[in-house]
Structures are given as C-alpha cells and as structure tokens.
Amino acid sequence: MAENQNKLAGSGCEVLVPTEDRKPLHEIERSIIKRYRKHIWSKFIKAIKEYELIQSGDRIAVAISGGKDSLLMAKLFQELHRHGNGNFELEFIAMDPGYHPDIKQLLIDNCKYLNIPIHIFESGIFEITSRIAEDYPCYMCARMRRGALYGKAQQLGCNKLALGHHFNDVIETTLLNLLCSGNFKTMLPKLKSQNYEGIELIRPLYLIEEEYIKRFIQYSGIWPLNCACMVAAKKIGSKREEIKELIEKLKESFINVDLSIFRAAQNVNMDSILGWEKDGKKYSFLDFYHE
Numbered sequence: 001m002a003e004n005q006n007k008l009a010g011s012g013c014e015v016l017v018p019t020e021d022r023k024p025l026h027e028i029e030r031s032i033i034k035r036y037r038k039h040i041w042s043k044f045i046k047a048i049k050e051y052e053l054i055q056s057g058d059r060i061a062v063a064i065s066g067g068k069d070s071l072l073m074a075k076l077f078q079e080l081h082r083h084g085n086g087n088f089e090l091e092f093i094a095m096d097p098g099y100h101p102d103i104k105q106l107l108i109d110n111c112k113y114l115n116i117p118i119h120i121f122e123s124g125i126f127e128i129t130s131r132i133a134e135d136y137p138c139y140m141c142a143r144m145r146r147g148a149l150y151g152k153a154q155q156l157g158c159n160k161l162a163l164g165h166h167f168n169d170v171i172e173t174t175l176l177n178l179l180c181s182g183n184f185k186t187m188l189p190k191l192k193s194q195n196y197e198g199i200e201l202i203r204p205l206y207l208i209e210e211e212y213i214k215r216f217i218q219y220s221g222i223w224p225l226n227c228a229c230m231v232a233a234k235k236i237g238s239k240r241e242e243i244k245e246l247i248e249k250l251k252e253s254f255i256n257v258d259l260s261i262f263r264a265a266q267n268v269n270m271d272s273i274l275g276w277e278k279d280g281k282k283y284s285f286l287d288f289y290h291e
C-alpha cells in the first residue's frame with residue numbers, strides 16, 4: 001500500500017503517511033473533541049463564531065477532496081451537528097477531476113470508513129486542462145474546480161460551500177501575494193460568490209494550524225489522498241512550497257512570525273498605505289490628502 005501510494009503522488013508533493021494503525025471510528029471521532037480539543041475543535045468553533053460562518057437553516061455543501069484537510073473538515077462538521085446546535089444540514093460533495101482509479105477507490109474507502117456519505121461527481125477537469133491549458137494547468141484547474149463545486153452545491157440546494165483551507169494556507173497566500181505579486185491580499189474566511197447567486201464560500205478551518213491536522217491524521221491511521229494531480233504535479237515546482245519553507249526558516253529568528261503575518265491582515269492601518277483597491281476601483285492616499 002505504501003509503495004503504491006508513493007507511485008501515485010506527484011514528485012513535488014509532501015506525502016503524509018500515518019504513523020499508527022487505523023483507529024476505530026469512534027476513537028477517531030472522540031479524539032477530535034478530546035485529544036485535539038485545544039488545537040482543532042476549539043479553533044473550528046472559534047472561527048465559526050468569530051466570522052459568523054453558520055446561520056440557522058443553512059444547507060452546507062462540504063467539499064471533500066479526500067486530502068487530510070477536507071477529511072478532517074467533514075468530521076468536524078459531523079461532530080458539530082451531533083454535539084452542538086444541529087440547526088443546519090450537510091451534504092458532502094467530491095468532484096472527480098479524472099483521478100487514477102486507485103486514488104478514487106482510496107477516496108471512496110476512506111469516506112466509507114469515516115462514515116462520510118459523499119456524492120461523487122465527474123468533471124473531466126484533468127483531461128480538459130491538460131488539453132487546453134498546457135502552460136498554466138494549475139490556474140485553469142483551480143478555476144474550473146471552484147466552478148464545478150459551486151455548481152454541484154447549487155444543484156443540491158445548498159446556500160454554502162465549505163472548503164478545507166487552514167491557517168497556514170491563509171498566511172502562505174498573504175506572503176505569496178506580497179512577495180510574488182506585489183499586493184497585500186489575504187484569503188478571507190468567507191465570501192459571496194460573484195457567479196453563483198445565493199452561495200457563500202466558507203473556510204471553517206481558517207484558524208487551525210496545519211501541523212495539528214497532520215498530527216490528527218497520523219494519529220487516526222487514515223491514509224489521505226496526498227497529491228492526486230495527474231497533470232502538473234511532476235512538472236511544476238510549487239511557489240507555495242517555497243513560501244512554506246520560507247516561513248519555517250523565518251520562525252527560527254522571529255518569534256510568532258506566523259501569527260504576525262496573520263494579524264497583519266487584521267490590522268491594516270489605512271492612514272499609512274499608499275494605495276488600495278475596492279470593488280474594482282483603485283484609490284491613492286492623495287485622493288484623500290486635502291480633505
């Protein structure tokens with residue numbers, strides 16, 4: 001199994017392997033609210049409250065790629081439904097972009113074991129991106145994937161689409177934009193879709209550090225899908241991976257540097273910036289200088 005997994009992962013991907021035998025489901029579920037209460041469960045609840053991610057009557061499509069983040073997200077939602085105020089409904093959706101059959105089977109088996117009732121639907125995205133976007137497959141794939149997920153959520157009558165982006169994704173995006181695109185833009189905990197009316201995207205793992213997601217998965221003994229990309233994984237070195245390494249290096253010299261990057265997006269001082277963009281319109285500090 002381990003050898004097979006490694007063959008299927010792209011060479012640029014970090015491969016997460018469990019360190020323990022697969023635990024019974026009830027132990028995995030219990031660990032979320034006991035063993036990982038502080039670093040996972042409480043952070044999940046905090047993000048939901050702080051950013052008002054769930055309202056009574058919501059019908060939430062939880063997007064499952066089969067990777068570590070979205071598997072945890074599914075279990076967190078189920079636990080919340082069970083232990084908290086269950087005044088919302090859940091649908092679990094998994095888009096098959098053209099996975100290798102072994103990868104797809106792993107996704108199905110994991111969800112079955114974890115009691116996550118998924119709707120799998122085909123999109124053919126790998127084939128399309130490799131044919132029409134040979135030079136920029138990741139950009140194209142990400143856009144098409146988002147569209148496919150919104151479409152499915154809408155079809156199932158959902159008003160929210162939950163994605164498994166976590167704290168490290170957020171700070172890496174902030175730094176990636178700053179260092180590579182020359183702008184200051186972070187990933188938000190929720191946003192309204194421009195193209196799919198009535199659907200909001202939510203990111204309930206926003207405050208959870210990746211390190212604890214890895215620990216949870218390793219403890220559970222689940223083999224997540226690591227890198228199921230069949231198009232770009234072996235061709236493109238990821239800038240995001242470099243940023244991840246850079247943050248790790250910075251941590252050696254700057255205490256809480258990850259938190260500082262996160263907080264920078266909460267503490268933007270509008271009196272000390274040169275220019276900004278709002279609703280597609282650009283502004284300069286000079287526009288307001290003589291007011």
Ligand SMILES: Nc1ncnc2c1ncn2[C@@H]1O[C@H](COP(=O)(O)OP(=O)(O)OP(=O)(O)O)[C@@H](O)[C@H]1O
Pocket residue numbers: 062063064065066067068069070071093094095096097145149162163164165
């Ligand atoms: N094929 C898919 N089907 C359903 N949801 C998906 C799919 N691919 C990605 N997603 C959703 O988008 C989120 C971000 O995707 P990305 O590829 O960046 O994943 P990731 O950071 O590797 O997370 P994960 O560990 O969940 O795969 C995922 O956590 C999941 O919620």
